[in-house]
Amino acid sequence: MIVELVGTAERMLESQKFAALYAQVQQFYACQMQILDAHDTERWAGLFTEDAVFELPSLPEPVRARAGLAHYVRAGAQRQRRAGRRLNHWVGMLDVQPQADGSLRTRCSALVYVTPSGGGSKVLYVCVMEDVLVRTRGEWRTAHRRVTRDDLA
Amino acid sequence: MIVELVGTAERMLESQKFAALYAQVQQFYACQMQILDAHDTERWAGLFTEDAVFELPSLPEPVRARAGLAHYVRAGAQRQRRAGRRLNHWVGMLDVQPQADGSLRTRCSALVYVTPSGGGSKVLYVCVMEDVLVRTRGEWRTAHRRVTRDDLA
Amino acid sequence: MIVELVGTAERMLESQKFAALYAQVQQFYACQMQILDAHDTERWAGLFTEDAVFELPSLPEPVRARAGLAHYVRAGAQRQRRAGRRLNHWVGMLDVQPQADGSLRTRCSALVYVTPSGGGSKVLYVCVMEDVLVRTRGEWRTAHRRVTRDDLA
Structure with a gap:
């Protein structure tokens, strides 16, 4: 009976920890996409660790997120x-896998919508x-990102 | 050591409170969009506070949500x-910012899909x-809403 | 005063339980859609209870999810x-309604995107x-699913 209760309490604590992480990651991506769409290169850089690496289908090789991406976002x-769009x-479809070292592996689908003026x-x-997300100075940051595109597969 | 433990416990409680709010707001919007798409004007009105104000890109000025929107949703x-669609x-991309007074400021992207019959x-x-969401009689309600559209910016 | 505190504590516990469930269900669907898009029929079957029933707009009658769907997913x-897409x-718009028997009734909008090669x-x-989701052997599984399509309504 007591063993069962402890088991139930442990599972509840575990599921509450997961819920806390899941909400934090959803909030993190909501802010990140908002910053990306606003082309706020300075805040964008702060969402990555100093040595974060970014692999994009449109780039021939991985780039250092902070240096390479500020340029990329600005361009x-x-x-x-110029194109007026x-x-x-x-x-969405966010899959969060907590790792033993405290980092998170996430996988999600990403959509890009384009709206021309008019x-x-x-x-x-x-x-x-x-x-790969890591917590540094109390905030989640992306340490590694790989984006793949269905139409280039 | 004890200070550290208390700090950790506080952070955990804080992140659990945030997760609780984040889930409630997701659930709130899921129901709200379901009610909107079903054109259920009566339940729709109940999702706003009595004096809620709504700013829409298609309206020349802010409207009182309850009176103005019932008409708008019905129309x-x-x-x-008539158009058979x-x-x-x-x-999505839900950003939830709890305020000191217990209200929530939220910002999200909203998509409207249209499906013609056929x-x-x-x-x-x-x-x-x-x-701006406020909790009244145990339920979250919208006290103020501003919708802006990318193609009208 | 004490009654009020207990009431507040109860509501907090309730909202944390809901947040835990809501996060679990989001994670469940994220994995399920990932498995579906990868056409992993074996893991797909494991997401349904043994006797799960599936109602689809493209099927003339409900099918047993495990037997009927493995075939369906493979086809x-x-x-x-063949079509190169x-x-x-x-x-999204996930509405989670916990039931007294521990099962969950969920309702969501589902989008299907198609990407042709090129x-x-x-x-x-x-x-x-x-x-209808039920927890069996520590995991959520779909016991019943009904999909309806707007353009066939």
Whole structure:
């Protein structure tokens, strides 16, 4: 009886810990996509660890997220302004796998919607995004990201 | 050591409170969008506080949510029935910011999908939805909502 | 005063239990859709109870999920490979209703995106998915599923 109660309490604690992590990661990605769509390169860089690596289907090789991506995000913003269109990034189908070292492995689907000025939004890409998240100075940050695209597979 | 333990316990409690709020808000929006898509004007009105204000890109000025929106939701339902199409509202990229007074500021992306009878769904709009949620009589309700649309920016 | 404190503590526990369930169900669907899109028929079958029943708009009558669906998922995979296109399933707007018997009734919107090889993803269907989930051997499994499609309504 007592063993059973302890087991139940342990499972409840475990499931509450998971819920806490899951909500934090959802909030993290919501903010991250908001920052990306606003082309806020400075805050964007702060979402990655100092030595984070980013693998993108549109890049020939992995880049250092902080240095490489600030440039990438800025160039994308200029391209969009010239083309008069906006992008919206969505992630969903979030799979969170806590690791023994306290890091998280996440996998999600990412959609990119494009909206030309004048209207008519459509889906531009469907991607898979795989991250390693680590907690540094009280905040989750991406230490490694790999994005793959269905139409390039 | 004890200070550290208390700090850890406090952080855990804080993150569990956040997870509880985050799940409640996700559930709230899931129900709200379901009610909106079903054109259930009576239940829809109950999701807003008595004096809630709604700012929509398609309206020239803010409206009182309860009075103004019942009319708006009913008119939209009729328009859709005539046009033989259905709308599906989705929200995602949910950013929840608890405030000191117990209210919540939320920001999310909202998608509107349209499905004509005969098939072929497509994205109609990509919006940003910013809410102030307050808890009244044990339930979250929207006290203020601002919706902005990318293609009208 | 004490009554009030107990009431507050009870509500907090209740909301933490709900958050734990909500996160588990989100994680469950994220994995399930990942498995579906990968056409992993063996793991797919394990997500349903032995006697689970599945109602689909494309099927004339309900099928036993394990037997009927392994066939269905395999056939779909072959069709897609021949057509050179990939599907991505998303669920969102998740409404979770815990039942007195410990089971969960869930309702969500489901999107199917199709990506032809060569690119240009688009929304194929918008569905409503209604599940009964039960916990067996420590894992959530679908005991009953009903999918309805807006364009066939």
